[in-house]
Amino acid sequence: MRRLLTVAISAITLLAQPPAQAQTSNVILIQNATILTVTHGTIEHGSILIRDGKIAAVGMDVKAPDGATVIDAAGQFVIPGIIDCHSHIAVDGSVNEGGPAVSSMVNIADVLNPADINIYRDLAGGVTTANILHGSANPIGGQTVVIKLRWGKQANQLPFEGALPGIKFALGENPKHSNFGPPAGTPARYPATRLGVEEVIRQAFTEAREYKKLWDDYNQRKAAGEQNLLPPRRDLKLEPLVEVLEGKRYVHAHCYRADEILMLARVAKEFGFKVRTFQHVLEGYKVADEIAASGAGGSTFSDWWAYKIEAYDAIPYNAALMQERGVLVSINSDSAEEARHLNQEAAKSMKYGDLSANDALKLITLNPAIQLGIDNRAGSIDVGKDADLVIYNHDPLSVYAVVQKTLIDGQVYFDREHDLAARPALEKEKQALLEKEKKAAEEEKKHEEKSNKSPEKKQDQKKKPLKPGDSSEGVSGGGR
Amino acid sequence: MTWTTLSNASRALKLPRRLASFLLASILAVPALAQPATGVYAIQGAKIYTLAGPSIDGGTVIIRDGKISAVGAHIEIPADAQMIDAKGLEVYPGLFDPVTQLGLTEVGQVIATVDVNELGEFNPELVAATAVNPASAHIPVTRASGITHVVAAPGAPGFELSGGGVISGQASAFNLSGWTMEEMQIQRSVAMVINWPSIQTRSFDFASFGFKEKPYADAKKEYDKFVNDLSDLLDRARHYAQAKEKGSPALYERDLRLEALIPVVEGKLPAMVVAGKARDIRNAVDFCAKQNLKMILADGSEAWKVKDLLKEKKIPVILGPTEQLPEEEDDPYDKPMSQPAELNAAGIPIAFSSFGTAFSRRLSQYAGTAVAYGLPHDEALKAVTLNAARMLGLGDRLGTLEPGKIANLIVTTGDPLEIRTQVRYIFINGQLTSTANRHRDLYEQYRKRPESAH
Numbered sequence: 045m046r047r048l049l050t051v052a053i054s055a056i057t058l059l060a061q062p063p064a065q066a067q068t069s070n071v072i073l074i075q076n077a078t079i080l081t082v083t084h085g086t087i088e089h090g091s092i093l094i095r096d097g098k099i100a101a102v103g104m105d106v107k108a109p110d111g112a113t114v115i116d117a118a119g120q121f122v123i124p125g126i127i128d129c130h131s132h133i134a135v136d137g138s139v140n141e142g143g144p145a146v147s148s149m150v151n152i153a154d155v156l157n158p159a160d161i162n163i164y165r166d167l168a169g170g171v172t173t174a175n176i177l178h179g180s181a182n183p184i185g186g187q188t189v190v191i192k193l194r195w196g197k198q199a200n201q202l203p204f205e206g207a208l209p210g211i212k213f214a215l216g217e218n219p220k221h222s223n224f225g226p227p228a229g230t231p232a233r234y235p236a237t238r239l240g241v242e243e244v245i246r247q248a249f250t251e252a253r254e255y256k257k258l259w260d261d262y263n264q265r266k267a268a269g270e271q272n273l274l275p276p277r278r279d280l281k282l283e284p285l286v287e288v289l290e291g292k293r294y295v296h297a298h299c300y301r302a303d304e305i306l307m308l309a310r311v312a313k314e315f316g317f318k319v320r321t322f323q324h325v326l327e328g329y330k331v332a333d334e335i336a337a338s339g340a341g342g343s344t345f346s347d348w349w350a351y352k353i354e355a356y357d358a359i360p361y362n363a364a365l366m367q368e369r370g371v372l373v374s375i376n377s378d379s380a381e382e383a384r385h386l387n388q389e390a391a392k393s394m395k396y397g398d399l400s401a402n403d404a405l406k407l408i409t410l411n412p413a414i415q416l417g418i419d420n421r422a423g424s425i426d427v428g429k430d431a432d433l434v435i436y437n438h439d440p441l442s443v444y445a446v447v448q449k450t451l452i453d454g455q456v457y458f459d460r461e462h463d464l465a466a467r468p469a470l471e472k473e474k475q476a477l478l479e480k481e482k483k484a485a486e487e488e489k490k491h492e493e494k495s496n497k498s499p500e501k502k503q504d505q506k507k508k509p510l511k512p513g514d515s516s517e518g519v520s521g522g523g524r
Numbered sequence: 525m526t527w528t529t530l531s532n533a534s535r536a537l538k539l540p541r542r543l544a545s546f547l548l549a550s551i552l553a554v555p556a557l558a559q560p561a562t563g564v565y566a567i568q569g570a571k572i573y574t575l576a577g578p579s580i581d582g583g584t585v586i587i588r589d590g591k592i593s594a595v596g597a598h599i600e601i602p603a604d605a606q607m608i609d610a611k612g613l614e615v616y617p618g619l620f621d622p623v624t625q626l627g628l629t630e631v632g633q634v635i636a637t638v639d640v641n642e643l644g645e646f647n648p649e650l651v652a653a654t655a656v657n658p659a660s661a662h663i664p665v666t667r668a669s670g671i672t673h674v675v676a677a678p679g680a681p682g683f684e685l686s687g688g689g690v691i692s693g694q695a696s697a698f699n700l701s702g703w704t705m706e707e708m709q710i711q712r713s714v715a716m717v718i719n720w721p722s723i724q725t726r727s728f729d730f731a732s733f734g735f736k737e738k739p740y741a742d743a744k745k746e747y748d749k750f751v752n753d754l755s756d757l758l759d760r761a762r763h764y765a766q767a768k769e770k771g772s773p774a775l776y777e778r779d780l781r782l783e784a785l786i787p788v789v790e791g792k793l794p795a796m797v798v799a800g801k802a803r804d805i806r807n808a809v810d811f812c813a814k815q816n817l818k819m820i821l822a823d824g825s826e827a828w829k830v831k832d833l834l835k836e837k838k839i840p841v842i843l844g845p846t847e848q849l850p851e852e853e854d855d856p857y858d859k860p861m862s863q864p865a866e867l868n869a870a871g872i873p874i875a876f877s878s879f880g881t882a883f884s885r886r887l888s889q890y891a892g893t894a895v896a897y898g899l900p901h902d903e904a905l906k907a908v909t910l911n912a913a914r915m916l917g918l919g920d921r922l923g924t925l926e927p928g929k930i931a932n933l934i935v936t937t938g939d940p941l942e943i944r945t946q947v948r949y950i951f952i953n954g955q956l957t958s959t960a961n962r963h964r965d966l967y968e969q970y971r972k973r974p975e976s977a978h
Contacts, residue, residue, distance in 0.1 A: 161853045162849075164857065165849065165850075165857045168857045168858070217633075223633045329966075329967070329970050330970050330973075331976070333973075333975055333976030334976055337976070347885070347886070348882065349882050349963075350630065350631050350632065350661075350662065350881065350882045351631070351632040351633060351882060352631060352632065352633040352634070353631050353633070353634050355631075356631055357966060359962075359963040359964075359966050359967055360963060361963065361964075361966075361967040365967060365970065365971060368971075380849060381847060381848055381849045382847075384847070385847060385893070388889060388893075388943055391943040391944060392943055394943075394944050395943060395944050395945070395946065396963075396967075397967070438896075441943070441944070442942060442943070443889060443892030443893060443895070443896060443941060443942055443943050444892065444895060444896045444942075445896065446896050446897065463856070463857070467856055470854070474854065
């Protein structure tokens with residue numbers, strides 16, 4: 045088993061080489077493409093000039109400077125990199141610290157796994173940026189981080205530089221453990237109702253407010269020159285909540301039902317913080333005016349419904365209807381798989397609710413960029429923004445579109461041609477490793493048989509307890 | 525959703541599902557349903573994709589008393605026909621989702637609304653049609669996407685559930701319109717569902733909320749027991765069939781389980797064998813060959829790894845969603861999307877299916893994605909219409925637009941595999957059927973909400 049694992053890992057390691065053909069130049073021109081800029085229309089037969097990872101020029105008459113690497117995209121379509129506002133990829137182990145009702149002290153950024161194959165798979169679906177969230181096991185969950193899908197880089201090179209960190213909240217069935225109860229062997233945990241969910245959030249912010257006051261007083265007195273002051277005791281649970289109160293950390297709140305959406309909006313207003321996004325927000329269409337008035341965005345699924353009772357009134361018109369009533373809307377994946385075709389999911393809002401093609405595209409580019417506060421750097425094809433781009437072979441809002449290349453910071457991180465070309469060698473290597481494994485196993489078996497050859501010895505072994513080294517059976521028994 | 529996603533593993537546990545639900549039936553809106561199969565319609569001026577020959581520009585389809593009576597470019601319109609002006613539109617056979625839990629599942633996590641997984645490992649006498657709820661909100665939602673008929677399968681794994689034992693029961697084909705199952709039913713039994721046991725060394729453990737490893741030898745022993753029990757049951761069914769044929773009812777004790785297996789061991793009823801991993805598929809194919817069963821492979825996530833075997837043994841495949849992750853970390857990233865093209869090129873008959881309830885309406889998206897990765901478009905159309913009908917013995921009644929077939933067809937604004945395409949008219953069993961559904965109703969209701977005062 046261990047050897048088989050090695051086989052798998054070797055194959056992955058090969059894949060893990062950034063597929064980019066070592067770019068010799070930091071100047072790249074994508075030419076002859078249909079460019080869907082999102083902010084200023086579609087440019088036919090256009091070019092995008094990339095310099096030092098940023099978009100340097102966009103238009104019909106942009107020419108390649110000397111020494112530039114040219115990507116010819118004749119007949120192809122370029123869109124801004126897809127931004128997935130709700131993802132759990134690149135997380136090492138479980139995404140839920142579900143023990144306490146408030147787990148704000150834990151941070152997803154601490155457990156990023158840059159070798160998660162789903163980074164590569166989502167990259168191959170055109171995703172360049174993802175909001176990596178804690179799970180929804182508790183009313184106030186862990187801290188969250190926005191990453192770029194820089195496959196092949198180290199964990200500390202994944203976070204989107206300068207993006208505000210977030211925190212996950214969760215309302216409804218999941219935090220109250222409606223469908224599964226607590227893990228076996230652990231006691232039931234408060235809350236078990238939507239009433240309790242609200243109380244947990246209210247209590248936490250009541251504490252956070254007092255904690256903030258302690259520190260504010262301390263800092264004030266210290267600034268005034270007071271001597272021999274003792275600082276308040278640090279509280280790692282409340283610190284992130286203080287950051288929420290100070291507008292330094294975004295709240296991404298998992299929710300379904302209209303009533304619970306309004307509940308959180310009320311609590312947030314009372315404590316003077318903003319909910320940045322309502323996540324899932326499947327009944328958002330019922331209270332779209334209130335969401336818009338609160339200033340929160342809505343990040344939802346295209347057409348998921350009926351997997352639980354709080355998703356029974358979910359409709360595929362949700363995105364379009366919320367947008368119509370003034371809510372800033374994005375479509376997210378919440379799934380490594382769904383993230384591979386967010387372009388298709390966005391296109392559904394054209395079928396359900398008649399959004400324009402550009403508005404549909406915004407649901408997975410500019411809108412989530414605004415929701416994550418990174419629209420100065422991502423979300424559209426504009427000069428000065430990061431060169432996070434996706435090249436498709438067809439209209440990206442068509443089911444027939446296949447990603448050809450994905451660029452992040454002007455570097456090609458996914459190249460379909462390269463991926464296809466690498467497969468025979470990978471397969472060959474895998475087969476060779478498997479053969480080696482088989483042979484080793486046969487050798488081992490032979491060796492085993494040899495040492496067990498004499499029947500008396502075998503019987504002896506049955507009588508006497510084995511000591512390490514007595515036979516290969518005893519040594520290698522646990523290995524396979 | 526993450527809590528939910530994690531808990532999907534819980535579906536591996538077999539939970540009692542005996543509570544019947546009357547609650548949902550009472551809160552669901554009654555959809556606009558079909559009338560008895562009478563009436564004459566003429567769909568005129570559309571581009572018609574019969575899937576039985578070249579497409580027809582500006583053609584006409586005549587429907588009479590539930591059946592297609594004529595299709596062509598120059599068809600005389602009967603005097604009593606209701607006219608459907610379809611200029612600029614396209615006509616296709618109604619889409620067919622051949623493995624679902626439609627009508628058996630309302631809300632996945634509300635167990636009282638789920639009638640899919642019975643207790644016990646061998647339940648061949650159970651029939652899906654028994655518990656399909658004709659008032660399920662899923663039925664009008666699904667048909668609005670152009671799906672006119674489906675098969676509901678007990679116990680089949682999918683996004684929404686798994687479990688239900690080794691033989692989970694008989695799958696039923698029905699139209700997505702009708703006041704009762706009697707009106708909806710196309711064929712009560714189209715396949716026996718066998719969930720091929722997997723040699724599982726890894727299982728989800730709730731105590732640790734993680735995965736638990738089991739020695740291979742133990743897993744193999746469990747697997748062997750399932751397979752032996754299955755062989756034994758099939759042998760007994762053969763003996764039972766002989767006894768039944770030769771003796772009078774007084775000479776043998778009736779056994780409903782064995783009786784249900786007779787058409788399977790006689791090769792008359794297909795065995796819909798659910799298997800995903802290559803090893804499981806190989807084992808299942810081997811078993812079915814030895815037992816002379818008429819096998820359809822369902823799921824087939826790794827069918828591409830055993831395509832030579834499937835071709836040699838002529839096993840058709842009902843594929844699960846193309847939009848799923850590859851089985852293994854080192855499988856090519858696009859395999860689930862590109863394998864339909866690969867299987868088709870190898871000459872293996874394929875059909876697409878959702879294996880779900882709420883995701884049934886994604887059927888055409890799954891097929892369209894396979895086209896994006898190389899499957900010819902006309903083959904993809906057949907893989908959501910004709911192919912599964914053929915596999916399940918319904919090919920003479922459904923799947924193409926030909927005279928004499930059941931008039932299940934859709935009139936669309938264009939390519940039915942493309943996401944933006946709208947379905948304008950749906951005919952089920954020859955009846956013009958409403959496209960209204962719970963989702964559109966809620967949309968229209970809340971779109972009219974006056975501006976909030978707050």
